[in-house]
Amino acid sequence: MPDKTNQNLRFGVIGCGRIAPKHTESILAIPDAELAAVCDIVPGRAEEFARKYQARPYLDYQEMLRSEDIDIVTVATPSDLHAEIGIAAARAGKHVMVEKPMAMTLESADRLIQACREAGVKLGVIHQNRFNQSVKTLRAALEDGRFGMLTHAQATVRWNRNDEYYQQAPWRGTRLQDGGVLMNQSIHNIDLLQWMMGPAEEVFGFTRTALRPIEMEDVAGAVIKFNNGSIGIIEAASTIYPKNLEETLNIFGESGSVIIGGIAVNRIEAWEFPGSEDEKAGIFAAQKTDPPSVYGFGHREIIENMMEAVRADTVPAVPGEEGRKALEIILAIYKCQETGQPVKLPLVE
Template structure:
């Protein structure tokens, strides 16, 4: 690895020192062109402990940090309802923005964040790290080469366990206004992969239910998507799986290709079928990644590295705000279906109360 002192490193700040923040800090530490300069959490002890472990100056107020700290990029890893507000403040302070999923709780807030970054001339990237999984990149190359032929259908499946103790960790977890349920908090990454693969959405119909967990929002959901190209997408999402996480799976089927990516975090190719592809399949199966230690997968380092490239070389991050908005729109449409009992024709029109 190159010595960080010999190159110009971008200075990062992490706002929110909770569950996902260590993945960002560890990824920043592993990149020679990145440096963790500041961290922020409203709980002083958490901010200090995080800074002691990973580096950076601790803050308890993000506005103070934005004014005082010498930083280039802000990573927003707070409760979901704060993502857009903090991202907008960072953009207005002239900082590039990386925001955890969901990028906002409403399309209006997502659009305000996108606009704020454009007006400030800063980059905006949404953390959908599974796009960088080796298995997903391999499938994506086959897709871009036209090897599937006409796409017919696909499925995004999350079968994970989030028990009552998980939701009891913080009062905002599982709430409508601050977090959402299994779709917004867990399945959104896989829904992003589904729409990235199959393209623009024509309509959505779905159901949600709260079966086992003591939360305001859904712990189980199912939905059907009709894509504009005629393909059908299926979504299955559950945080009720007994007794632990089983799988996150993406199925892609077409006229001349079938791919199933599974593992704990869409990290392993389980089916790879293309005409004359037997040798290729053997090589792919022989070079599989093992399951990651957590469901967060292996992609955080690469998505941060991609942001560094976008800042230093110009151009757009791999997952800009407009891309992050797409999975959010699908989920909000499913929530609207649950309320109205009717399919949603895209684009989604939010109610005045949203």
């Protein structure tokens, strides 16, 4: 790959829908990043988006990938296209940032990982909540061994996605193109859960389509047994009345307890370690208010991390192998729903 050490890195965004502004606005806020192009199959949407963010519009991502003016591609399309477009981008010599889920199957996730490896390009999965200050503070305590033996943890998403949300596009809530509340909304928190607790060994869960007119689940509950013997509990719902309530991550060990809450795991609500009263007071005093949306504050930092990985030839914070882990847990929960039996990992699709 060309040396980009002292040059601006140029981005192309594929998909100009609901999440795309978070990517484009974050790119434009980074001094040494440029937004070169945007792409969407809907002509009016692509052109309007390009005018708003001063980029070149494309209707065909294959045509966009032939441009020599793009270094990094961000894939923000419907979920079933993530792997296909990411593979094409890698083969075109572009570094790849892909929205969650990185793929809809483990097989396609593995093909994306392999394509990027063979092309010598970087692959980063957009799990931006790893860059929340609350999550970084928790991770540092975990890496310092302050929890002692981990006992259990809980990841909870209590949000609202009403009928209007699912009617925005025919692919929303479908099995093949989108998934349900686990795959679409809760995957970020499941990523954090497994990142903190370590490799998962066994999964059992239930899903239900309770209120929304969709093919997949709008409510789910699951239990994970991790390799270290600890237990994880997942609660996920897009049915919360009347609006988004919370996304929380609770981690418990023999000598520590931390609860991160807020609308998007953005606020530390409990911080209990031996002799930590002054530390806790400082943490609470420094915290920001809730972000303006559930997308949080982490997009700019994860994009900057990808740029550093490209320049320094290092591994992105959330490489494909990491993004695959939350996907595997969710697919295991889906398999539990089909079979009524616990599922051992690694999952065989």
